[in-house]
Amino acid sequence: MIEFWTNPMSRGQIAHWMLEELGHPYTTNWLDFGPGGNKSADFLAVNPMGKVPTIRHDGKVVTEAAAICLYLADAFPQAKLKPAGAAELADYYRFTLFAAGPMEQAVTARALGWHVPEGRDGMAGFGSFDGAVSAMEKMLTGRDFVCGKTFTAADVYVGSTIDWGLAFKSIPGCPAFETYAERVRARPAYTSAKAINGTRIAATHKT
Numbered sequence: 001m002i003e004f005w006t007n008p009m010s011r012g013q014i015a016h017w018m019l020e021e022l023g024h025p026y027t028t029n030w031l032d033f034g035p036g037g038n039k040s041a042d043f044l045a046v047n048p049m050g051k052v053p054t055i056r057h058d059g060k061v062v063t064e065a066a067a068i069c070l071y072l073a074d075a076f077p078q079a080k081l082k083p084a085g086a087a088e089l090a091d092y093y094r095f096t097l098f099a100a101g102p103m104e105q106a107v108t109a110r111a112l113g114w115h116v117p118e119g120r121d122g123m124a125g126f127g128s129f130d131g132a133v134s135a136m137e138k139m140l141t142g143r144d145f146v147c148g149k150t151f152t153a154a155d156v157y158v159g160s161t162i163d164w165g166l167a168f169k170s171i172p173g174c175p176a177f178e179t180y181a182e183r184v185r186a187r188p189a190y191t192s193a194k195a196i197n198g199t200r201i202a203a204t205h206k207t
């Protein structure tokens, strides 16, 4: 059994998509943000960061949306979401960690108004926002999915990064991002995860 802690308006949607890809049963613990939810003693005992997404499988806790995607692909090989060849694995790890590290930092820094002082790009892991986005664009150009023709767990994470970035306009649109986003949004598991979270948002976040 997989236990899953999430909030519908969060990066939890990334892990939710991955869980829907697996087709394996899981239990969802919806957490509100606040002292009674993600900062409760019970949840902090599971994840001391008090952050979602978090999963527990076979007694092991996994946090970090990217790690959850990669871990579940390993733990459930029957889902065939991890490539076998060395060349594909190189892209699989590189793209996922690039999205989870430099891209995530670049987008967050921009959203929060943090500026890398002039001449200090070399010290920042993401270099600059424009540099990270342009590298991601080049990396995705000319390929259907991260590992080529076949969808993998890397596309759940990288796809979420591009999907959310375009939806919230935190990254600029370009043909490589738009066409890639269209391909990953066609996954039935993407649609079912969106539907589950949309239903939860409608039920709990009244406007």
Ligand SMILES: N[C@@H](CCC(=O)N[C@@H](CS)C(=O)NCC(=O)O)C(=O)O
Pocket (backbone or CB within 6 Å): 009, 010, 011, 012, 033, 038, 049, 050, 051, 052, 053, 063, 064, 065, 066
């Ligand atoms: N590095 C983590 C980030 C997780 C994260 O920041 N989640 C946010 C929601 S999108 C959260 O739980 N925020 C609540 C809080 O920190 O109180 C990951 O990639 O999973």
